[in-house]
Amino acid sequence: MAVLSMFYGIIISMYYFxxxxxxxxxxxxxxxxVAPNSNYKLYITFDNGEIxxxxxxxxxxxxxxxxxxxxxxxxSVKPFFGSIQWKNGQDLCPDTLYLExxxxxxxxx
Numbered sequence: 001m002a003v004l005s006m007f008y009g010i011i012i013s014m015y016y017f018x019x020x021x022x023x024x025x026x027x028x029x030x031x032x033x034v035a036p037n038s039n040y041k042l043y044i045t046f047d048n049g050e051i052x053x054x055x056x057x058x059x060x061x062x063x064x065x066x067x068x069x070x071x072x073x074x075x076s077v078k079p080f081f082g083s084i085q086w087k088n089g090q091d092l093c094p095d096t097l098y099l100e101x102x103x104x105x106x107x108x109x
Contacts, residue, residue, distance in 0.1 A: 030082030
């Protein structure tokens, strides 16, 4: 009986390793630093050294993000566990920040 169990265990292992349901992909970079801009944009430095700009304007009409129209609150943004967070608790997914931001040109820095 033990030999039969070992045989099926080997078959199951072989099937699992040759037919994995997903690939482990590298994570997107995380936020290292953030600086608010006067036109509701954020300059974000990622842990891979890239500096990108993220436009918050499209979010300012949605739910809790409406509060960020207040410049003092908008300027309270800080890095938070690889992402960003404002004083009142609003935050954005670090993947959204990285994928939807634009690379800052050297002359715009």
